[in-house]
Amino acid sequence: MKADSSLLVDEYRTWHTPVIGAYLLYLFTQAYKGSHPEGRDPIVILHFIAAAILTDDALADKLKRKTSLVQYVRHARNGDTSLHFMKLHERTRSRFSYTARAIDIAVAGGYLKWDVDSASLTACKLSSRPGSGDFRTGRIKELGERAKLLGRIMARTTLPKAAELLGVSL
8 A cells, every 4th residue: 555655645746746847847948948940948838838748647758769749749649648649738728827836936946037028938057956856866857858858859840830730729
């Protein structure tokens, strides 16, 4: 029973703690900017889509070894994740409050800053490494790697094309 209990606690901490979401959005933003052909920051809408993908284990697992959004979508639409993928638009809406809290925490914590003119979030240069302990080990580290990969993948696609591929209406 204890093993089941600890799994439940771990899942709750991972998906219901906007602090973890703030860290993941910070990593997503860094990777996006680093991979964007023009070095642009991601607009805020992309953070909401990213959070919906990253907080769904089935969809996040499909990110492994993908190099483009087209390749990710093709892989996610097949097999056991097709139902998860079809509900991505709905999941983006249902995770809105979580993502908004995560963005607020990231901005308040100095990880991200708003660029009001471009409606984007910029990753701040940090004087020290973010987080401690669990943020750089185990499950959170794995999610961080997925957030970076998703940032790199989404940076290579325009927002309208990404929305069309992912089936998310803006």
